[in-house]
Every structure is written in C-alpha cells, then in structure tokens.
Amino acid sequence: MPGVVLGPARYGKAENRVVRVVREGRTHHIKDLNVSIALEGDLEETHTLGRNDKVLPTDTTKNTVYAFAREHGIASAEGFALLLARHFVAGRESIHRARVRIEEYGWDRIEVPAAGTDGTADDASAPGTGKPDPPRHSFVRSGRETRIAQVTVEAGSCEVLAGLTGLTVLNTTASEFHGFAEDRYTTLEETSDRILATEVTALWRYADHLSGADSGPVPDGDPTPDWDARWTAARDHLLTAFALTHSLSLQQTLYEMGGRVVRRVPGVAEIRLSLPNRHHVPVDLTPFGLENDREVHIAADRPYGLIEATVLREGATARIPPDLTNAL
Amino acid sequence: MPGVVLGPARYGKAENRVVRVVREGRTHHIKDLNVSIALEGDLEETHTLGRNDKVLPTDTTKNTVYAFAREHGIASAEGFALLLARHFVAGRESIHRARVRIEEYGWDRIEVPAAGTDGTADDASAPGTGKPDPPRHSFVRSGRETRIAQVTVEAGSCEVLAGLTGLTVLNTTASEFHGFAEDRYTTLEETSDRILATEVTALWRYADHLSGADSGPVPDGDPTPDWDARWTAARDHLLTAFALTHSLSLQQTLYEMGGRVVRRVPGVAEIRLSLPNRHHVPVDLTPFGLENDREVHIAADRPYGLIEATVLREGATARIPPDLTNAL
Amino acid sequence: MPGVVLGPARYGKAENRVVRVVREGRTHHIKDLNVSIALEGDLEETHTLGRNDKVLPTDTTKNTVYAFAREHGIASAEGFALLLARHFVAGRESIHRARVRIEEYGWDRIEVPAAGTDGTADDASAPGTGKPDPPRHSFVRSGRETRIAQVTVEAGSCEVLAGLTGLTVLNTTASEFHGFAEDRYTTLEETSDRILATEVTALWRYADHLSGADSGPVPDGDPTPDWDARWTAARDHLLTAFALTHSLSLQQTLYEMGGRVVRRVPGVAEIRLSLPNRHHVPVDLTPFGLENDREVHIAADRPYGLIEATVLREGATARIPPDLTNAL
C-alpha cells in the first residue's frame, strides 16, 4: 500500500454565538455575532501520533471569544476578528495562521409610539410610556441578509475580507437577454424585457495598510478604518448598481455591481460575487383566454442560473476563493 | 380484520409561487405570494374506489391561482384568498369547503441616490440617473417575517385568519422571572433582570360581518376591510406591547401582546401566539478573572421554552387550532 | 375597548436532545431522542397577573427529561413519553394535562470486517481487530425518516400516538390518473402510467386499554405493548401497501396505506396521512430529435399536490388533528 502524509490542516470552534449588550443609561445597544475560529500550524504529530501537546482545545478558542467580547468589547465584526486572530497567532508558536470568520445579524430599535398617540389609554402594564423618554432596550431583527467578516492573520500578513449573503433583489424591467450563442440543445427564446432577480452573496477584500498587499489608497492613513461605514457603503453601492444598471445579462449586472464597490469603497481591491439567477417565468394564460403581458409570474425554485465572478481593481491580484456558495 | 372507513380528507395544490407586477408608468409594484389550496367534500369514492370524477385536479387549482392573479389582481392576501376560496366552493357541488393559505413576502423599494449625490460621476451604465425621476422598478426583500393569510369558506360561513411568523424580538432588560414553583428537579435560579428574546408566530381571527360569527364591531359596515392596514396595525401592536411590557414571565408578555391586538385592531376576536423562549445565557467569565454583569451572552439553540396561548375578546370562542408551529 | 380573556394555553421545554448509552460488556446500545414537553392547567394568573407560583419552570421540565432517562431508562419512545406525561400530571395539582412529543432518530451498528478480510494488513491504529469479537460501540445514522411518539395524559384519559415523517417513496409505474373533473381552468392531460412519489408523514392512534377509548382489541391484555414492534410493523405495512397498490390516484394509495395499518397493526384505531405528491415530469426531448418514453424526468420542487386524509377503524372517532405538516 502507498504511504500517506498529512496535507493542509486546521481546527477550531465553529459558530460561537455571542450577543453583547452595551448600556448607556436607558439606551442599550447590542451586537449579535456568530464567530468561527480556524487555526493552522504544527499539527503533524496530532494527526499522525495523537499527540495533543500542541493542540489548543477548541473549547479554549470558544472561551477566548467570550472573554474578548468582555475585555475588549465589539467595536465592529472586522475589528473583533482582527483582535482574535492576532491573539491566537501571537500567543502560541505552534499556531502559524488564524482565520476568524464572523456572521453578524442586524437588529433595529423598536420605536415605541409616544403615550396615547394612537388615541387610546395606555396598557396598565406599560410603565413609563407617558414619560418624555420611552425605554430604549427593545429590538427587532432587521433585513434578511447576514453580514460577513473574515480575517486571516499569519506572520507578516493580514487579510481582511467583508461581505454579505442573503440580500435578495429584483428588477421588474430593464433586463434583456438576447444575441446569445446557440447549439443543438438551445431552445431559449430571446427577451427584451424580463424580471431579473437574484440573492446576492458578495465577499470583498480590503487592501490598504492593514494587509500591506496590493498598491492601494490608504484612507487618510487612518490607523483603524471605519469598518461599519465601509460595509454600509458597499451594501448601498451593490443595491444602487443593481437598480441603475440596464441589464443585457446578469453577468453584466454583476460586473457593474462589483465595479461600483471597487471604485467607490475605500480600500477595496477585489470583490467576488455569486449571483443565482432566480428565474421568474411569465405564466401562459392563453388556455384560459387571458393575455399575460409580463404581469403574472411563477417564481421558480430549481434549476437556477448561477453567475459567479471576481471584479478587481487594476493591478490587484485575485485572492478570494471561487466558491462562495454551494459547499458540499 | 376490522373494517375501515374514510375520515376527514382534503386535497389541493400547495405552495404556488406567484409574483404579480403592476405598472404605473415608470413606477412598478409587486406582490409576492405563496398560495396553498386545500379542498374538502365528497371524496369517499376517490379514496375507496379510485373514482376521480369528483376530483378537480390539483393542477387545476394551481391554474386557477395564476388565472385569478391576472383576472382579479391581488389587492391583498386576504382578499385574494377570499376570491379563490369562494370560487372553489361555489363552482362545484362536490366541494364543500375550501381553505386558502397564503404566505406573503415583503419587498421594499430600492431608493436610488439622485445623480452625483455621492460626489462622483455616474456609471456609464446608469442611464437616466440624471433625470428628475429615477427608475422605480427595483426592490429588495424586506424584514425577516412572513405574513400569513388563511381563509376558509363553506356553505354559510367564512373564516378569515391573518398572522405572521419569523418576527424576532429582544429586550435587553425589563424582564424578570422568580417566585415559580419548585420540585425535586428544579435547579433554576431566580432572576430580576434578564434578556427576553422570542421569534413571534401569531395568528388572529377576524370576527366582523365577513364571518358573521361572534358579536363584534363591524368597521363602519365597510364591505371590504382594509386588510393591509389591519395587518400592519397588528404587527405594530405586537412590537409595541413587547417593548412596553415590563415582563414577569414570557407568559405575561404573550398576554399583553395578544390583548393589545384584540383590543386595538378592528374586528379581531381571537389571537393565538406561539413564543419560543430564545434563551440568552450570561457567560461565566470568573475563571478568567472577569466580571460579566449581563453584558456577554450565549444565544442558545436548543432546548428552548415554548409558550403558547390564545387571547380572546370577551364572549368570543377559541377556534384557532393550538399547534401553530412544530408540525411533524 | 373590548375586554379580553385567556383561552387555551400551555408551556414547557421543547427539543430536549437526549442520547442514552446502555452497555452490555463490549456491546453498546443507544437511544437518540428529541423530547418536547407541553403542560396545561391553571395558568390564568400567570398570564394575566405575572404570578408564577403555579408555574413549573420549563428548565425543570428539561431536568426531568434527563433525570428520568437515567432513573428509568428508555425502553421505547412511547414508554418514555408515558412515564414523563404521567409524572407531570400526577405531581402537581395545577397541571391538568401533559403532552410529551418525541422525535426518535435511528442508528445502525457499523459492521466491522473481520481482521484482514479485505486482504490487507490492519491499521496500526486498529487494536483488537484480530480478536474474535470486534468492538460493538460504533454506529451510523440510518434511514431518512424520523420516528414520532406523542402521548397526552390528563385525569382519566391517556392518548398514545405514534408515527413517522420523512419516509420518501417512489413507484416507477403502476400509477394512473384520469377520469377527473374538469372546468375552464383544467389543462392537465390524463395519464395511464406515471411516476408516483411522495414523502410520507403519518400519525396513528392506539386505542387499546391504554386509552380506554374506542372499542378495540386489547393485545393479550398485555399491560405494556411492544411499541417498537408495532411501529416497525406500521412502517413495513405503509411501504408494502405503497408498493402493492396499483394506483388510480394518490388519494387511493393513501387509503390503502392507512387501511393496511389500521387492519393489521394491533390497537390502531385511526391513522392520519399527509402525502405531498412529488411530481416527476417527463422532459420533452423532441426539440432535440429524441423520444422520451417515461425515462428522463424532472423532479419538481414546488408547487406540489398535497393529499391528506384520516383512515378509521369502523366505529372509531377521528381525533388526530388535520394539520400534520405545514405549520406557520
């Protein structure tokens, strides 16, 4: 039998759910994260001999997440991921690389109507509603998308990725598809006006001084970028480009969405987009004596087109792995 | 062997996905529904003898959904469900009852910034952004909750239920739990300040003239209530009651939420709530020499408390089935 | 504003995941359950006044599940559910009814090949593989279906339901559908040979001495029926009836499946089946100059027909609620 050797390996605790509360008097704030740790390094003997002396238990990586949330707070997902990743690499010779991936879930504040504004008496059970400042400790889960931050730290380098998944968008017009190639299996008809809908998964890479990679503008030499502002800007530009693009194909729309983020969000060198084409098929109602001029559609489940591409700042190198979705 | 007979039976097409587009010049509107049909009636011979002459194919119920979306439009989920349910019962002697359940998914309009407002030139690919009226045909999926409408029509009666599922809310304080019963298996400690979080599933029943059941106020004898306004009001009252209630138990919060909807939303005779208690457990950080005064929490998955109850208008009868969630 | 009152209410801990190991020397056995508790009773003041003195914390119901698994073992899901439900009702005056629902997940033993039978040396890391009796402590998750047991106990009555969900079956022929009713929205073509596929959800009710309800045969006055044998028999009869029935409609197949269980499984008075019709549509390959005689099919996702019915032993009363699936 052939001999075997260990290839690339990593380990850590996945999906540590952290909810942090910050209190400013009666006004509270929350951060809701799902943190996954993956450590690489000197793991040979662990796998081949069952020697654990160089293994930091995944339980310890979990404890570190919660302790850091208390010790350092959570200014942003990216900032928290950087703290954790640097800690693991700096703290232990046998750990050569640490990847911290964070999912962040959004919450909106529940706005409580001022007392009696709905023309009714208040519930006996609603103390303080008559006061000038209503309670500010109530939240409702917002949007459908999940924010992503992924930081990888190793000796001499640091990569910061940010992104989102589950952002579902739809244009009711301004989408065409024609002039495509054909072969004996082609039956699709050309269209000059269709619904275009997709569920955006996007991951972009920052290339300013933090990573020291790719020649890129450093935002005012700011030592700590405003990660939240960057993420919000990227999300807005994705939506705006989707809305403003008169689409000749989902490929073209993808390029406009990615290009707008690379051009306009500080420090972005690269973005990878995975766009399932959520087909909306006009229903043939002629059997019932009815016309259907792109009014009534079936939202199809499967199959779906899947368009994936990376858009790069000129001179940058593509580093984001191609498979953002459809893991086994 | 014992003889067997047919008991309650029904059939129909489930999960017909309908997306309807309405165009007002450059301003478009969409309705995004998932419609399920269930028909009851004279099904004995179909089941026992395989005779299909009284079976309207589920494929036909599907076609009817799409044809009606075109013929009648979709003013509201409840209104569309009423049209469909009445059609099936009126159209065929062998159908004695029709239930139409609709899930509705929300969409927000994507607001496109006016030309150049972000201090940049526009994309070559963004025609018309300089014009006074930007395109109004772009949408992004909103919120996380799903709206529910369920209408059941049979000879001489009509029941209209509305509701929602997936509305996740959280209070960071104003939640206590103490003074509870104990037995030999009780280890829980009392608390006077905890996070209270739940994912609301609610279903309420309208009892005005439409159903002719339960003595209830008829909204200005309005022949067609504003179903959308009622649903939005109910959602708002659920959020407000959750935020305003100083909670001594999730049971009490449920009652305040349900009571507020019954009191304040026109025509509601009954509401059923299913509230999983999404436990947020403060992490013990003392092993690391850290205090944790309700700052850092683990969001637990399972198990979870499950609190379910119906709140009724005085004099009304409980008709909503108890199991809103956890089907097999 | 109208007054409000409390309607039907219940509470408890849902989805307590229990894995119990039993050791017989080197041969181990496991039970893998997901246990949900729902208690009803004197809950008025809890909801309306926030008084908890009659509330047994859901945390206590959780502890009871784990303690009972240790004290009494888990002979069967139904037996364990009976123990728990009776405990809650007997133990506390304020609890009038207890429902225990259990999902059970199946495991098969991993059969280890005898040493060297695959014509190779053994791994250095495989101690004891040369011995006559290999280790018997390794398992692999079996089948796709989940077994269900649901017991409801109240003063003077006890109801035992059993069932399954996720049992997916398919016939490649012996399925016809024709002679159905038509209206202006009917376009379906008749077929005398189609694929019939469904994902079975079934729940049946035992009506022997345990429930004291419905005149039914008591299996040898056996005080504790062999719940596992009954469940296995019911599953086998569902599969056999599906395979043996030449189907003129899924409704007819449902009736044969249910009838066979009622006739042949001891103590069953009633069964409810929910059968989604998983449509398999032959692909039209004529554009490519190919025939397709029921060979190549698209397995469609949505919409799907949904056929639901109860089959009763003559004289029995239908008690199983109609909605086994599609909770909000």
Add this chain to the structure above:
Amino acid sequence: MPGVVLGPARYGKAENRVVRVVREGRTHHIKDLNVSIALEGDLEETHTLGRNDKVLPTDTTKNTVYAFAREHGIASAEGFALLLARHFVAGRESIHRARVRIEEYGWDRIEVPAAGTDGTADDASAPGTGKPDPPRHSFVRSGRETRIAQVTVEAGSCEVLAGLTGLTVLNTTASEFHGFAEDRYTTLEETSDRILATEVTALWRYADHLSGADSGPVPDGDPTPDWDARWTAARDHLLTAFALTHSLSLQQTLYEMGGRVVRRVPGVAEIRLSLPNRHHVPVDLTPFGLENDREVHIAADRPYGLIEATVLREGATARIPPDLTNAL
C-alpha cells in the same frame, strides 16, 4: 476612481434535478441526481460590454443534461459528469473549462413480502401479490448521506473528485482527549472516555490515467474505472476506520479515516475531510442525587469543534480546496 478589470468568472445552470428510469422487464432501476454546471472561458465582453455572442445560455446547459441522460444513460455519476464536461469544452472554442458537480441520492428497493406471509389475506387492491415474482418498481430513499461527484475538464487535463456529505457516525467509547496545550482561557477537563460523533464530509481525488496527474497506479489500465465500486469501498473504509480507531483526538481519527481511503481505494491520491465534532455532554445529575456514568448525554448543537485536513498519498500534491463546508 481606480480602474477595474474582470477576474475569474464562470456560469451555468445549477441544481438540475434528473431522475432516470431504466426498465428490465418488471424490474426497474432509477438514478436520482442533482447536476450543476459551471463553465469558464472567454467571458470578458459579456461582463464588460453585455455582449452575449459567446454565452451558451444556462438554459442550454440544462437541456444538455436532460438530453444526455436520454442519449447516453447514466452509468455512474462520475461517468455522466465526464461526458457532460467533455462535451462543453469540446463543443465550443470560447469555453476553456467545464466543472460538473453532481449530488446523487440513494434509493433502496422496497421488498414486498410474498403473498400471505404475514398470515393475512391480501388487500383486494394488491394484484399480483400471489404471483411468484412481485413487482420490482418500488423504492424508498436510503441513508442520510449524499454522494458527490465533481469533474473538471480543460484542455489537456481532467480532474475527477468523488465524495459524500451527511454521513453521521458515533462511537460510544474508545475516544480520549488529554495532554492538550493550555493557556489562561483553558477550562476544559481531560477525558479518557467520551462519546465521539461527527457528520462526515469527504472529497477525494482520483489520480490515475484519467487525470494523468500524480504518479499513481492505474487500475489494470482499465479505461473506465468502476466508479460505483470505488465510491462504495471508500464509504466502507471511512466507516471501518472510524469504528476501529481508538481515538486520542478527532484529528487522529480523521487521519486514520483519510489514510485508509488513500491506501486502499484504487487511484485515490488525496482526500479532504471536514469533521464537525458533535459534542455529547454527560448531564450533571448530582443535584437530583443521581450518578451519571457516561449514560445520559445532551447532544449539543452549537458551537462545535471543526476539524479539517487533507491526507495525501506520498508524492501527491494537495489540490482539493480547503473549504468543503461552511460556504457563506
């Protein structure tokens, strides 16, 4: 603003659900696949200019899947993927690389008991049950795991990957974990006997003449390997290694599982495993005066350890991407 360029891009139709029936007299066979196509090549102008003349519509890739299922049949998932991938690359100059990923779902034949073997008369509706050969056209979905085949073809190279996901295994003993590294955040206690459970995701690469890569044994110069036999052997070896390994860590178990496949399955040069550590925590029952000697466990959901590694044949190169699971 910086200029932007297109990076790596691909497109195609994902999740084409194909069910193929083969009839041998009364004995039928089925293949149940979910096929996803991804094409790379000359896509620059499609993305940047919206020119589609080099775009083969994803709809055409879908049609090709169904047409090929009819024209060539489906001998195995790997063989079918090879046919499709070679077709797309050979058929069009602008397509430089094709990746075909297939999920295959298993079905077992429903064994019908011979007539009356259960000591009862047969259902009137069960024709042929008395005949010597019962119908052989009925199937039930097997196991919980999904088989994976992924083939990538480009000029002069061809890569064949196979694998599985969702194979859940558990050892009730023979698992230890101690001697691990510690830091200030370590609280885990050492154990010499614990439950070890994981849900196996594995992907392995064949390196014989098909890919012409890596020096590897060619199985008897067989032009078409028996892909099904190889896959079944790999699955069996994964189970056997899991059962036979006395584990000092999940890392060690992973290495034994991977190593056994590389050593014993013809043509395998590399395997990547992703093993979530499904923690089973013994419940502390001492508050109830009960011992719990590894009998009653909580099956935890999150967080979980995640152990991932590649095992290589000596001399082979690691080519399987590291992220088999946890896509965004």
